[in-house]
Amino acid sequence: MNQKKIFYLTVVFWLLIFSGFILYKEYTLRTGTEVLLKTEPVDPRDLFRGDYVTLNYEISTLNLGEIPAEDPYFEYNDRIYLALEIENGYGVPKKIYKNPPDDELYIKGTVKELIYDWEEDKEGLIAEEPRIKELRIEYGIESYFVPEGRGREIESQQWTGREGVDVKVVVDKFGNAVIKSLLIDGKEVEI
Amino acid sequence: MFDEDLIQKWLDEGTINHAQAEKMRADLAECKKEHRSKRQVIAFSTIGAILIGIGAILFVASNWEKIGNTFKVLLLVGSTIGIHYAGYHFKYENQKYPRLGSALILLSALFFGASLFLIAQIYNINANNSTLVLIWIIGVFPLIYGYMSTPIAGLCSLLFYLWIGLLYTERTDLEKLISMKDLYLLSGITVYFTGVLHGFTEKVKHAEKTFKFMGLQAVLIALFVHTFKLWEYKVEIIVPVIYAISGILLLAVLLAKPLREKSRSFQADVSISIIALLMASITLTTIYVPESYISAPEKVYMIIFNVIFLGLLTLLLYAGYNMEDIGIVSTAMFWFILLIFARYFDFFWELLPRSLFFMLGGLVLLVISIVLERKRRELKVQFSGGEQ
Numbered sequence: 001m002n003q004k005k006i007f008y009l010t011v012v013f014w015l016l017i018f019s020g021f022i023l024y025k026e027y028t029l030r031t032g033t034e035v036l037l038k039t040e041p042v043d044p045r046d047l048f049r050g051d052y053v054t055l056n057y058e059i060s061t062l063n064l065g066e067i068p069a070e071d072p073y074f075e076y077n078d079r080i081y082l083a084l085e086i087e088n089g090y091g092v093p094k095k096i097y098k099n100p101p102d103d104e105l106y107i108k109g110t111v112k113e114l115i116y117d118w119e120e121d122k123e124g125l126i127a128e129e130p131r132i133k134e135l136r137i138e139y140g141i142e143s144y145f146v147p148e149g150r151g152r153e154i155e156s157q158q159w160t161g162r163e164g165v166d167v168k169v170v171v172d173k174f175g176n177a178v179i180k181s182l183l184i185d186g187k188e189v190e191i
Numbered sequence: 192m193f194d195e196d197l198i199q200k201w202l203d204e205g206t207i208n209h210a211q212a213e214k215m216r217a218d219l220a221e222c223k224k225e226h227r228s229k230r231q232v233i234a235f236s237t238i239g240a241i242l243i244g245i246g247a248i249l250f251v252a253s254n255w256e257k258i259g260n261t262f263k264v265l266l267l268v269g270s271t272i273g274i275h276y277a278g279y280h281f282k283y284e285n286q287k288y289p290r291l292g293s294a295l296i297l298l299s300a301l302f303f304g305a306s307l308f309l310i311a312q313i314y315n316i317n318a319n320n321s322t323l324v325l326i327w328i329i330g331v332f333p334l335i336y337g338y339m340s341t342p343i344a345g346l347c348s349l350l351f352y353l354w355i356g357l358l359y360t361e362r363t364d365l366e367k368l369i370s371m372k373d374l375y376l377l378s379g380i381t382v383y384f385t386g387v388l389h390g391f392t393e394k395v396k397h398a399e400k401t402f403k404f405m406g407l408q409a410v411l412i413a414l415f416v417h418t419f420k421l422w423e424y425k426v427e428i429i430v431p432v433i434y435a436i437s438g439i440l441l442l443a444v445l446l447a448k449p450l451r452e453k454s455r456s457f458q459a460d461v462s463i464s465i466i467a468l469l470m471a472s473i474t475l476t477t478i479y480v481p482e483s484y485i486s487a488p489e490k491v492y493m494i495i496f497n498v499i500f501l502g503l504l505t506l507l508l509y510a511g512y513n514m515e516d517i518g519i520v521s522t523a524m525f526w527f528i529l530l531i532f533a534r535y536f537d538f539f540w541e542l543l544p545r546s547l548f549f550m551l552g553g554l555v556l557l558v559i560s561i562v563l564e565r566k567r568r569e570l571k572v573q574f575s576g577g578e579q
Contacts, residue, residue: 003282003338006337006338007276007283011275013330014271014275015268015272018306049252049309077364112363138317141317142317143318145312178314179315
């Protein structure tokens with residue numbers, strides 16, 4: 001193969017990667033359903049992409065006592081599909097599935113931590129098999145990037161903990177989610 | 192290459208006359224000058240490319256709000272393609288600036304990563320995502336072979352280590368399987384092995400040295416970390432198995448006769464396979480010999496790893512000297528100084544008053560550096576036949 005062909009192949013290959021990446025996310029943004037999710041932000045820094053806000057959603061921790069699960073046995077790194085019900089624009093967890101449910105709005109996540117619960121007898125011994133109490137889930141939407149230096153500024157000025165911080169997320173029919181905007185007290189944050 | 196001594200010998204023997212000797216001396220001087228100048232051009236253009244690449248990554252990191260996302264993507268992707276074309280043009284079409292062309296191709300590979308991270312930033316893809324680094328590797332890896340690019344082989348090795356690190360922090364279940372230092376030691380052995388395999392085929396031989404260098408550095412860093420008395424050393428059974436497989440594989444490849452004849456750095460290659468096999472036996476010991484059987488296990492493992500590290504450095508020095516490879520000799524010497532420095536801190540920090548500790552340490556290091564530098568210079572002169 002001559003160098004000219006290699007040059008063209010490289011350019012096509014790179015453009016395919018860039019456009020594939022963009023199309024994948026744009027598909028979700030353009031075809032998905034808008035859902036609001038409640039969060040608590042903190043501000044670290046990414047290796048290559050500067051300042052970002054770490055978003056910890058209410059649906060990041062799923063209490064199995066409150067949310068029904070299709071199958072109560074989970075393992076680390078299991079894929080889950082959380083069915084959401086929309087109440088006043090907010091996505092509220094309805095049921096946890098191990099396979100994508102039919103005809104329901106759901107968001108795809110991965111189990112990152114299992115929190116167990118068990119009962120002890122009078123002598124402090126575990127009386128029964130520990131059962132899973134809560135799941136820590138990652139949805140791939142836990143970072144929100146802001147201009148360099150603005151993360152801490154926004155946090156100190158506006159996010160005092162009293163205001164409601166929500167994230168507008170778009171979820172497509174395959175459960176993929178993309179962050180659309182950040183809202184403080186219902187207003188979109190201008191960055 | 193022949194040197195001054197050889198020309199004098201031929202002259203004394205009457206093999207060549209004075210005019211021929213003069214011509215040879217002039218050509219030799221010209222050739223050395225040309226070689227030095229080429230190396231300077233490569234160094235400057237590569238450093239320049241890396242600096243611009245870092246600038247592009249920092250541009251992404253600053254997330255400058257004054258430019259819209261679409262424009263930013265077009266700017267960075269356009270620059271990536273443009274720089275890549277410029278590199279291709281200078282190296283293959285114009286052919287007048289092949290070294291600059293190579294540096295620009297490296298720069299385009301850095302820009303490719305920056306563009307990727309910019310798109311990820313726009314769509315708020317999770318921070319420190321290992322998959323992005325993997326896509327970066329996949330995107331630029333073919334260039335090692337397409338353009339015979341050694342700097343991209345180096346970049347891919349670095350990205351591979353970065354990917355391993357990010358994956359390790361993402362997948363907390365990996366912590367139960369293997370420690371970070373063992374993972375990097377194995378990664379280093381793998382990259383070194385990749386270099387060995389490249390050495391056997393003429394078409395990809397250009398990447399051999401880079402992969403071996405990058406692999407060797409990771410092996411040395413990971414082993415160096417092992418030499419500290421920091422943690423208890425316990426592993427899962429999978430670790431000795433992987434060490435054993437990689438050591439046996441490397442040794443099998445090296446000992447196969449047709450391949451052995453092709454290997455230019457047989458002794459250094461064997462040293463790495465010995466390290467892998469040694470690590471397999473040590474890690475196996477940590478599993479099957481309970482720590483209660485060994486008094487002060489942390490200290491014992493620390494001594495073992497110090498001996499192994501010193502042994503590897505000695506083997507590398509021997510291999511570098513035999514192969515007349517100043518790169519290997521310099522690497523071994525550098526790590527030797529670092530080891531002495533670390534152990535000096537370990538043993539004397541508590542024993543000596545601070546002022547005496549630093550003065551004595553500085554003095555010891557100065558003496559060692561003078562001795563090693565002199566030795567290195569002698570070897571360099573010897574290897575290159577007179578060139579300093």
